[in-house]
Amino acid sequence: MYLANAVGYSTVITMMFAFKKTATLIKGMPMIFTSRRVFLILGSIFFWVSAPAIADDVTFKEAVPTGQPERMNVIFILTDDQRYDELGFMNPVLETPNMDRLATEGVHFRNAFVTTSLCSPSRASILTGQYMHNHGVVDNNSAIAEGTKFFPMYLQEMGYETAFFGKWHMGEAASSKGKLDDPQPGFDHWLSFAGQGHYYPVVRNGKVNQININGEHVPQKGYITDELTDYTLDWLSNQRDSAKPFFIYLSHKAVHSNFAPPRRYEDLYADVEIPVPDSQADTEENYRGKPMWVKNQRNSWHGVDFPYHSTLDVQEYKRQYHRALTAVDDSIGRIDRWLEENGLADSTIVILMGDNGFMFGEHGLIDKRNAYEESMRVPLLAYVPGLDEPGRVVEEIAAGIDIGPTILDIAGATSMPEQFEGASLWPLALGDKPEDWREDLLYEYYWEFNYPMTPTTFALRTERFKLIQYHGIWDIEELYDLQNDPREMNNLIDDPDYLEVRVRLRKELHRRLANNRGEHVIPYTEKWGPGAHSRNRDGSGAADFPDSWLKLESDEGLREFMIRDEARLRAREKAGGGS
DSSP: OOOOOHHHHHHHHHHHHHHOOOOOOOTTSOTTSOOOOOOOOGGGGGGOOEEEEEGGGEEEEOOOOTTSOOOOEEEEEEESSOOTTOSTTTOTTOOOHHHHHHHHSSEEETTEEOSSOSHHHHHHHHHHOOOHHHHOOOSSSOOOOTTOOOHHHHHHHTTOEEEEEEEOOOOOSOOTTOOTTOOOTTOSEEEEESTTOOSSSBOTTSOBOEEEETTEEEEOOSOHHHHHHHHHHHIIIIISOTTSOEEEEEEOOTTOSSOOOOGGGTTTTTTSOOOOOGGGSOOHHHHTTOOHHHHHHHTSTTBTTSGGGTTOOHHHHHHHHHHHHHHHHHHHHHHHHHHHHTTOGGGEEEEEEESSOOEESGGGBEESOSSSHHHHEEOEEEEOTTOSSTTEEEOSOEEGGGHHHHHHHHHTBSSOOTTOOSOOOHHHHTTOOOTTOOSEEEEEEOOBTTBTTSOEEEEEEESSEEEEEEESSSOOOEEEETTTOTTOOOOOTTOGGGHHHHHHHHHHHHHHTSOTTSOOOOOOOOOOSOOSOOOOTTSOOOOOOOGGGOOOTTOTTTTGGGSOHHHHHHHHHHTTSOO
8 A cells, every 4th residue: 555656656767767867986985886877768668558467466567668678677685684783884893885885875774674583484574575474484494385475476477587596494394395495486596505504515514515406406615605696696697588677586694693704704803892782781770671581581592691502702703793794795796796797787776685683782682583673673775776866864664574565666566466564665765755654563473482582572663662562471561762762771661651652552563463364363383392491500590570560468459450551541531641
């Protein structure tokens, strides 16, 4: 419903590309992006003609006849575990000139999020445009349901040639449908590997890792980030059909833990101090108002006191993360140079996104899964040739479920599949906010037996507030005013001044969690082992209950928990609004 009138935007883009020049290079930045040529002419208007419907009542614009300018190519680059502020222009520790240039010459969606902070469910949401409770990939073990349609399948029907390179990672458990790296629907060319893959070709047992290329296995030859880039450029140079527009999905393994940089960067950032977040300290102040599970988790596999059941130096760990991320930046630079050298820079949109964030000590936590900003907020950058305002910053809430609608919009779709729960970001990229753009975003994560430290988590994030609820554990909710408390340190859930906010967000969260059949279903997966449940015997102890939960038998109002908050709110309003 958020899709802008495609014909109108197409005309705008056509005229814009015909008469606008692109941005001047930022002084002092590497000359990887050169000035862009104007590439569209008024004759391309012929392209924007309504066409017959395809599957799911999706309509699209006619293919460009011979001799007319091409439709836009799209390269979608997905990084693994890259959080929103791990970009050079946001973090002075990092050197990411190519990612930075996507922002300075393109569009930066500053408030981009995933709807679940875990690899497989997040990737399924990107591919389907659906929330996790509808597409059904609830963890890294669940396989995608038979008959699920991925957005590249629509691109194929629209005349695009599609190619996938990298980490697929869905259905980690044994599946009757085949091996974990089998080619998947929606891609004319396929290159992947089983599970997480490996940074380097040889694992500990001496076995050479295998890469699946269109159903045939070949040995991994080198550092995986570089090798995926090599394969991508080879396909662009030697294998694609040059008569068709193309869509590339480059899905990097990096920067998933455990981070391993290329050997050329083994000493990079060695002399750079890695800041420690204030909330990492095990202090009463830091854990005031925090759920018990947060303090419990810090002394566990995903906590700073016992990280990965080891004495891991969290700051050195982040240094390795930065080194591996710099190699991804190299990959983006190589792709951009190829586009320039081969005359495709003016007809190719490049999009960069992370599949989820990552915690490096915030609130005493490591990893992702939870609903804090560092876990669910991700980078989202897009280079758009001929953009009228390079360096545009979009403040509206964007999400992984928006990627499919956006790319179909760019490709010429005039309507969207009913399955999509996201919306096209294309109007926002062009500087136009649809009147009915979302005001909030749903987040969900389901407890995993193998990582029992993080509970089932549901959250609703608005532009200002975030409500977080936990399911199946005895613990408190969280409510944050992100405008005044961006680091999420002051839990307002019991603040009487925020009763109305609490009531409103609770209602909306419950409504949004219903699936497409109107049901509320909590998934349960098979448990086949104890999981990473160990604690450091000498580490931090369990969290305490908040004071508001501690009662004496003689206390007045002992049973007030039975009173609905809506009733409290009505009573307050009747009394004149006092607390």
